[in-house]
Amino acid sequence: DTEVTQTPKHLVMGMTNKKSLKCEQHMGHRAMYWYKQKAKKPPELMFVYSYEKLSINESVPSRFSPECPNSSLLNLHLHALQPEDSALYLCASSQDRYFHEQYFGPGTRLTVT
Amino acid sequence: SQQGEEDPQALSIQEGENATMNCSYKTSINNLQWYRQNSGRGLVHLILIRSNEREKHSGRLRVTLDTSKKSSSLLITASRAADTASYFCATDRGGGGSNYKLTFGKGTLLTVNP
Numbered sequence: 001d002t003e004v005t006q007t008p009k010h011l012v013m014g015m016t017n018k019k020s021l022k023c024e025q026h027m028g029h030r031a032m033y034w035y036k037q038k039a040k041k042p043p044e045l046m047f048v049y050s051y052e053k054l055s056i057n058e059s060v061p062s063r064f065s066p067e068c069p070n071s072s073l074l075n076l077h078l079h080a081l082q083p084e085d086s087a088l089y090l091c092a093s094s095q096d097r098y099f100h101e102q103y104f105g106p107g108t109r110l111t112v113t
Numbered sequence: 114s115q116q117g118e119e120d121p122q123a124l125s126i127q128e129g130e131n132a133t134m135n136c137s138y139k140t141s142i143n144n145l146q147w148y149r150q151n152s153g154r155g156l157v158h159l160i161l162i163r164s165n166e167r168e169k170h171s172g173r174l175r176v177t178l179d180t181s182k183k184s185s186s187l188l189i190t191a192s193r194a195a196d197t198a199s200y201f202c203a204t205d206r207g208g209g210g211s212n213y214k215l216t217f218g219k220g221t222l223l224t225v226n227p
Contacts, residue, residue: 004155042201042217043156056211090155098213100144100205104155 004105006091012111015081021108023074023091031055031097032074034066035090037107043090049074050097081112118218119202125224132189134221136202137182143207145178146215147187150199159187159200164207192225199223 004025013019023032031050035043048056049068057066063085065077074091088109092102119136126132136145144163148156162169162178162185169176175188189196199222203215 040222042220045214045216048214056214088153092156100146100213100215101158101161102156102215103158104148106155107153109153 004091004093004103006089006105006108008108009106010109010111012113013078013081014113015083017081018077018079020078021076021089021091021110023076023105024072025093025103026072027093027095027103028071029093029095029103030071031094031099032068033092033094033102034074034076035092037088037090047076048097055097078110081110083112086110086112119200119221121221122219123222123224125226126192128192128194128225128227130192130225132192132196132223132225134187134200134223136185136187136218138185138202138204138218139183140206142180142204144205145176145185146203147174147176147185148201148203148217150201150220152198156201189223192223194225194227197223197225 007022033048034046036046037043045058046060047066052068063080067075088107090107091105094102146161147159149159150156160171160176162176173190178185199220201220202218205213205215
């Protein structure tokens, strides 16, 4: 199974809402990533988890809160977002953080109203 | 900051033609990868070339790397309508700290017309 799954596919939320994005992989990968992608732009790294520990936080605002409950799951908790946070949120995994091929999920299209 | 810069930004060709996309980068790298992204979907890894390699093939894909010019090219031969997608190069610097993270270029939008 070489699949990374993400739920939900689409999410519309108000600026006062709290929601979570979920990502799951069953490839035994020990590194997992969150990226943000705006339209017609490349993905921008947000967070990296390595062996369930936060390894990189690219100065992401605290209204985005990542969580890695176990080696297969990665969550992104959202609170008090702004309209400019509307984007495609991509999850990815790799064998470990030094193994460079990354497997991406299909993404969650987030709209903040 | 953007490490990779692809050109052209957009490329439109007829089915059966070859498509060439280029990527330039600014700092030394450990590996360079190419990914494909169909509209609004996740990225798919295509090929990885290490800094000590000059050329690599995978099916209809051919990647070259010139570290002296800090550039790479991706050639897709005998293109198909299904190749229509955005193509991104991504580099890592290797070593410790956060140098393993990928930095993506701006991408080339390839349209293959039937």
